[in-house]
Amino acid sequence: MSSPLLDEPSATDAGAAPPVSGPLAREALALAAFDHVVSHAPGYRARAGQREMAAHIAHTLSGVTLGDGAVASDAALPARGIAVVQAGTGVGKSAAYASTVIPLALAQQKRVIISTATVALQEQLIAKDLPALASALPEPFTFALAKGRGRYVCRLKLDQLSGGDAASADLFDADDSATDTSAAGVAAQAVATAAAAARWQERGVQYARWAEALDGGTWDGDRDRLDEPPEGGLWAPVAAERHTCTARHCPSYNSCSYYQARARLAQAKVIVVNHDLLLSTLGLHALPAPQDCYLVFDEAHHLGSVAQGQFTASMDLMRSQWLDKLPRAVDEVASAIEYRPTIDVASFAKELKSAQSELARLAMQRIGALPAWAQLTGAERPAHRLVAPERRAEGAPVVERFEGGVLPADWREVVTRMHAHASSLLKVFEALATQLKATARENPGDAARCAKLYSRLGALAPRLQSAQETATYWMQDAGEGRPPLAKWLEAGVSHGLVTLTAHACPLQPGSLLRNHLWNQVRAAVVTSASLTTCGSFDHFLHESGLAFDGAVAAREVQSPFDxxxxxxxxxxxxxxxxxxxxxxxxxxxxxxxxxxxxxxxxxxxxxxxxxxxxxxxxxxxxxxxxxxxxxxxxxxxxxxxxxxxxxxxxxxxxxxxxxxxxxxxxxxxxxxxxxxxxxxxxxxxxxxxxxxxxxxxxxxxxxxxxxxxxxxxxxxxxxxxxxxxxxxxxxxxxxxxxxxxxxxxxxxxxxxxxxxxxxxxxxxxxxxxxxxxx
CATH class of the missing domain: 3.40.50.300 (P-loop containing nucleotide triphosphate hydrolases)
Known part of the structure; x- marks a missing residue:
């Protein structure tokens, strides 16, 4: 679902030049570039399997020209090409695909995206393979590593929190608090509150150091460039997350670490990314459009599992105090910009919380495997942060699955209510977000206030969206010839807290990739050392959504090892x-x-x-x-x-x-x-x-x-x-x-x-x- 709270500005390419003429010319260009690299780059040597891979890629992609209305000049060759290559260990697959695909892209003034599954391969490409290739090819090119925005600091948040102000911290903290109203519970909460305030004071000191490093130019805002990687609890409040970002409407936009990195990325001809980020940003314009660039998927055997992970929805059923904060947050934002919501937000939030509590009760009754105290709800249940030490046994979670993805009738009624109320509240969030951006655009002097208000909503939006998406999946039934969704509950005890989550996931990763990725791809290399299994490509092609794609040409290149x-x-x-x-x-x-x-x-x-x-x-x-x-x-x-x-x-x-x-x-x-x-x-x-x-x-x-x-x-x-x-x-x-x-x-x-x-x-x-x- 796209909304003003989620959209990002586009990353555009340089203007296109006329492509190299004809498939044979493109194939010859790619192979000549490969041969040039092998003969000129230090440390490279001729390998029969590597050239076999390069030749397969060059031929498969030679019939593809990128750009609006581009078609193959030879009707016998497809206007799309996907080279699937299993390259055994030692073939040197990164050099084979990079030295053929990059020259093809440069000849058409297009870009290349190389997507991997592991940090180790990303580091190898950025630190070793691409620099060697850039120095060996006659035509130079630039390259960069793309990271998710959460790896960068938000300057606005950092400035607001660098004083250690716990009140400001509330803008970005939607965590729940215990609700035990007994004398002991109130006392415990007072101690916890004091401890939290002290913790925020300590964090404020660290945030001030980071702000000083940013100002002094000794740090660029990239989490991975800090001397010591920060813990999640320290980093999360200042991360540049999408839901709390007004992009170019933010007063700190020009000094934003993430958008500065995006600007550098826009100039790079080769972008290295991971599968998760590439799939999660489809349609958000954070990367070049798949149909207008050459794509390389290395470690491609992970694509199916990554796709399923991207389209898995989950919802926390135990923590609901964030819904108590939601009406106040909406009221503060709406009042500040003189906007009147079309629904009674407090009433809808209360109904959503009631439905969530009812679903939690049904879930605990169905699971029936946790201690009796964990199956109580509402006022009967002890504060879930105050579990007695003797009850803190932790182990494998209890999983309860709905066979065939079928929910009992009484569950469907509760889920339908959840979906309706979450959807209505999301519409209010979207309307407020649109108004905030419009106000910031029309009144630049008011941009800082609008960005702060936007962050107020953004801290709550992910949970609301999770509730809506999970409910949407849970309401779906199997169709004619279409498999059901996997739907399940997971319960356990973690760090002394009872956990209970609802999950849903589509069953066929191939369908997800076919519908969301491959229908946009014109030219791609798909490779790994383990694409065949039991001697065949069949399993991989089905899992990756390529089984019935006429543009696919698959080849197995043997390892040079004896x-x-x-x-x-x-x-x-x-x-x-x-x-x-x-x-x-x-x-x-x-x-x-x-x-x-x-x-x-x-x-x-x-x-x-x-x-x-x-x-x-x-x-x-x-x-x-x-x-x-x-x-x-x-x-x-x-x-x-x-x-x-x-x-x-x-x-x-x-x-x-x-x-x-x-x-x-x-x-x-x-x-x-x-x-x-x-x-x-x-x-x-x-x-x-x-x-x-x-x-x-x-x-x-x-x-x-x-x-x-x-x-x-x-x-x-x-x-x-x-x-x-x-x-x-x-x-x-x-x-x-x-x-x-x-x-x-x-x-x-x-x-x-x-x-x-x-x-x-x-x-x-x-x-x-x-x-x-x-």
Missing amino acids: HARQGRLVVVQTAADPKDVDAYTREMLAALLVDLREVSRGALVLFTSRAQMRQAQALLERGEHGALRERVLVQGEASRTVLLRRHAERVADGQPSVLFGLQSFGEGLDLPGELCEWVFITKLPFASPSDPVGQARADWLKSQGRDPFSELVVPATGARLLQWTGRALRTETDEAVVVCYDARLLRQSYGRRMLKGLPPYRLQRRVDGVLTDA
Whole structure:
């Protein structure tokens, strides 16, 4: 939904020049640029797979000209082109796509957006790959990294809060307060209020330092450029969030860190961004329009999950005091600009709060898995910030899913009321926002006051919008041939507080990407080291919305590594079946601890759950494993950067070092040479069976007479396994062993399907310590 509170000014391109004439000329230009880079850039060398990738990209995009009314000059070639490339590790895919796509864009005076999934790849592109390419190409180009506005400071907020004024802080703080009216509750609240005031005084000192650094030019307002990354609670009140920003109507617009970064971005020919930001800004004009630039999606296997995350709606059902603040905020803003809302805001906010409380009551009754005190509502429930210490047990949240996305009739009535009242209140917010911008535009001297009033609304708008969007999803039913939405509740206890949230999510990421992204794209490269799974592109193409796109040309480019010579994949046969979780885990961990004693340099152990990793840690704490425990670095004990630095230092000192990690360590971790000579996979990385979206997708496929295990689960697991095994060999001189303790990889037909998608390692089976070729 677009509203005055959300819209941003456009980022425009330079004027277009006549394109390079004809597909053959464009293809030749792109390949010549690639060959020039390989022969002239320091450190580059010819790689057959890299040139194969470059040639595929050049040919696929050669029939595309960008700009209004542009069509292919050769009717045999499409006016759209999407080159899908799986490039095995070591191909050098970033150089292949950058050295072909950028010259094509420069020839048409167009721009390139390179979208990635990880910060590590963004940093590599900005610090290494693009500078090398810019120095090697005959025609220079500029490049920049695009970040979300929340990474930049809002100068207006910073100035208002730099004095540590708690009253000003209320403008940006919509957090709830406890509502216990007992003597003890009032006393506790008084203490909390005093503590909050002291905390704001301390924050004000830090904000004043940041303001001084901005004024002195020693800081540019980018959160990532601070010497010490600030905690979320310190940064959030001064972040340049969209809902609290009047853009060019703000008196601090000319000195705004975010818009200064946007201005630099507008001059860049190549923009590096992440998938989340690119998808979240579609239609907001924060980046060049997809149809008017060349797009590159690296680490593209993440696109489906990112799309689902972007279109997931959620609503907090436990905290509602922000609705008590809403009428006062609207009244203050409306009075200040002499605007009269068309509805009784106080009444609508009260009704919305009543509906939210009713939904919370229904949810607690349905879940029925938290302590009895947590199921009380209203005046009966103790203040949710004052949970007794003995009741602060925290663990996995309780998830309750609505099968088929169908809500009970009494729930629908409550959700419909929520939607109606939230929608009406949002219209008031939009009308006020429009009036505030108009006032600031017509009376520049009043801009500061209008911006402050706008922030008053913006602090509450995200919660109101979440309520409206979640209710909208919850009201939707499945249509003819259209899958239902996943709808679920999640409850638990966090930091002594009861949590309860309602969620909804579309089931088909491919449809989301097709409808919101691909229908705007003219020319794109889609690449990763793991696009095929079980030996086919089918799963990725369906998940990414490209399965039936006639513009797609897919190619698999093999890694230059000699996997059979450089690596081994050892599958360990356990007596316990992996489905017998307790027995299998005991046996697997016993074998793992024996194997870890063979590690002389670097190793990586990948676990499928945090509980499994904790069991391994507990075993290491025992006396007989004390020496082994000293070798192990566990994800979560320190930041990823610190852990990797310690790991590298140990290996450099000739000491064995073992990293314990979860899914995030199974991908994007680059540990060449001695840093990773062993990869231990504790179990096939199936997704959690409790995932509500996965369960909903499986149910819908079954209702269509399809097999979700074969169609979804096996390909998705095969893709993760390819990523996990890919941590082993990172250069053409590496040698490593991958050990998988899950014998289903060899025993089951689906395991053999997964093996088809893995590199051709020498495959061995280990039974009772004896190795044989499999």
